[in-house]
Amino acid sequence: MTNNSGEFQFRSLILPFYVPSAFMFIGSGMVLPILALYARNLGASISITSFIIGLFGLGNLLLNIPAGFLITRFGNRKVILISTFLEATLAVILGFSRELWSFGILIFLLGTVHTVFFVSRLSYFRALVPSASRGRALAFLGGGNRMGSFIGPIIGGFIAQNWGYSFAFWLFALSIYLSLVFLLIWLPKSESSGILSSTERALSRTTVILKENRLIFSTAGLAVIVLQLLRTARQAIVPLVGESIGLTVSQIGIAVGIMYAAELVLFYPAGIIMDHWGRKMTAVPSLVLVSLSLMLFPMAASFAGMILIVVIAGIGNGLGSGINMTLSTDFAPSKNPGEFIGVWRFIVDLGTTGGPFVVSAVAATLSLGAAALGIGTIGFAGAAIMGFLVAEPLHFKKK
Numbered sequence: 225m226t227n228n229s230g231e232f233q234f235r236s237l238i239l240p241f242y243v244p245s246a247f248m249f250i251g252s253g254m255v256l257p258i259l260a261l262y263a264r265n266l267g268a269s270i271s272i273t274s275f276i277i278g279l280f281g282l283g284n285l286l287l288n289i290p291a292g293f294l295i296t297r298f299g300n301r302k303v304i305l306i307s308t309f310l311e312a313t314l315a316v317i318l319g320f321s322r323e324l325w326s327f328g329i330l331i332f333l334l335g336t337v338h339t340v341f342f343v344s345r346l347s348y349f350r351a352l353v354p355s356a357s358r359g360r361a362l363a364f365l366g367g368g369n370r371m372g373s374f375i376g377p378i379i380g381g382f383i384a385q386n387w388g389y390s391f392a393f394w395l396f397a398l399s400i401y402l403s404l405v406f407l408l409i410w411l412p413k414s415e416s417s418g419i420l421s422s423t424e425r426a427l428s429r430t431t432v433i434l435k436e437n438r439l440i441f442s443t444a445g446l447a448v449i450v451l452q453l454l455r456t457a458r459q460a461i462v463p464l465v466g467e468s469i470g471l472t473v474s475q476i477g478i479a480v481g482i483m484y485a486a487e488l489v490l491f492y493p494a495g496i497i498m499d500h501w502g503r504k505m506t507a508v509p510s511l512v513l514v515s516l517s518l519m520l521f522p523m524a525a526s527f528a529g530m531i532l533i534v535v536i537a538g539i540g541n542g543l544g545s546g547i548n549m550t551l552s553t554d555f556a557p558s559k560n561p562g563e564f565i566g567v568w569r570f571i572v573d574l575g576t577t578g579g580p581f582v583v584s585a586v587a588a589t590l591s592l593g594a595a596a597l598g599i600g601t602i603g604f605a606g607a608a609i610m611g612f613l614v615a616e617p618l619h620f621k622k623k
Contacts, residue, residue: 234357234360237352239406239409240410240411241365244404244406244407245345245403246371246403248308249376250379251315251372251400252372252376253373254380254392254399255392255393256380256459256480257380257381257463257479258389260277262327262384264467265389266323266324266327274464274583275584277460278456278460278577278578278584279329279331279335280335281573281576281577282577283334284342284569285574285576286336291303291339291343291566291569292562293563294340295343295344295563296563300345301411304348304411305404305408307340307341310337311337314333315334315396315397315400318330318331318393318397319390319391319393319394320390346549346552347562350561356499358553359496359499359503360495362553363491363494363496363546364546366494367488370488370491373483374485377477377478377481377484379477380392382477385477429563443609443613443614444555444614445568445571446609447609447613447614448547450575450609451514451544451547451606452548452572452575452576453579453606454602455541456575456576457579458514458517459579460583461521461592461595462537466479466530469524469526479534482531483537483538483541485538486538490539490542491545494544494547495545498547502617503551504614506547508607509540509543510547511604511607512607513543514537514603515601515607517533519596519601521596522597548572551568552564552568552569552572553565554618555568583599
C-alpha cells in the first residue's frame with residue numbers, strides 16, 4: 225500500500241475497494257429515487273412511505289455494534305464478503321415483493337447487512353490508510369458514491385417508468401454480485417483480532433468505548449447525527465415533493481441524479497480541504513447548505529424549481545463528502561478500531577434512522593412542508609455544534 229519512500233499509494237485501493245464500491249453505488253443509486261415511489265405504488269400514504277424508508281436506517285442502527293464485534297472475531301475479509309452476498313440476494317427477493325409488509329421487512333434486512341459491509345470496509349481503511357491521506361481516500365470513496373448516485377437514479381427512474389420497478393431492483397442485485405467478484409479476487413486478506421468470549425464482554429466493551437469517548441460522541445457525534453438526519457430525510461422528501469407537484473418517475477430520477485452530480489463535482493476538493501485545512505472546514509458549510517435546501521423544498525412548484533433546490537442540496541452534501549467516515553477513522557483507536565467504528569456508526573445512525581421517521585411523524589400530523597422546515601432548523605443547530613463545540617479532528621491524538 226506504500227512505495228519505497230513510505231508514501232501511501234492511492235492506486236492500491238482501486239481494485240479491492242473503489243471498483244466494487246462503484247458497482248454497489250450505481251446499483252443503490254438506481255433504487256434510491258424509486259423506493260418511496262414503489263411504496264406509494266403499493267398503496268402507502270406519505271407518512272407510511274417515510275416510515276418504511278426509515279426501516280433501512282433502523283436496520284443500520286441495530287447491527288452497527290454487532291458488526292464491529294463480528295469483525296473482531298472473524299476478520300474484515302470474511303465479514304465483508306458474506307455481507308455483500310447477503311445484500312445482493314435480498315435485492316433479488318425485493319424484486320418479487322408485492323405487499324407493503326414484505327417490502328418493509330426486506331428494506332429493514334437490507335439495512336442490517338449493508339451496515340455490516342460498511343463497518344468492515346471502514347475498518348479496512350483504518351488499517352490500510354495513514355491519517356494524513358485518509359480524508360482524500362475516503363473522499364474518493366464518497367465521490368464514488370456520488371458518481372453512482374448521479375448515474376443510478378437517472379437509469380433507475382427510466383427503467384422503472386418503462387419496464388417496471390422489479391427490473392430496477394434486479395439490476396441493483398446484479399451490480400452487487402459484480403462487486404462481489406472484485407472483492408473475492410482483490411480484497412486483501414485480514415486476520416481476526418481475537419475471539420469474543422461472551423455477549424457480556426461485547427456489551428462491556430461498548431460501555432467502555434462510550435465512557436472513554438463521551439466528549440467525542442456528545443459533540444462531533446451529535447453534529448454527525450444531525451447531518452445523517454438531514455441526508456436521510458432528504459432521500460424521503462425529494463421523491464415525495466416531486467410526486468406532489470406532478471413530476472413523473474423519470475423526472476424525479478433526473479432531479480436526484482442532478483443533485484448527486486452537484487455533489488460529485490465537490491468530492492475531491494472536499495478531501496483536499498479536509499486533509500489540509502481541517503475536517504470542520506467542510507462539515508460546517510455542508511450542514512448549513514443542506515439545511516437551507518430542505519427549508520426551500522416546500523417552495524418547489526415546478527421541475528425547474530426542483531432542480532434549483534436539489535443543486536443547493538447537492539453542493540452542500542458534496543462539501544461533506546466522506547466526513548462521517550473520516551471522523552470515525554480519525555477518532556478510532558489503533559487497537560480494535562472496528563469496535564469503535566461500530567459504536568460510532570450506532571450513535572450517528574440515530575440520525576440515519578430518525579430522518580424518515582421524523583418526516584413520517586410530522587407529515588402525518590402537519591404536512592410534508594412542515595417536516596422539511598423543522599428538519600432544516602435542526603440542521604442549523606448541528607452546524608453550530610460542529611463549529612463551536614468540536615475541536616479540529618485532524619489534530620486528534622490517537623490512543
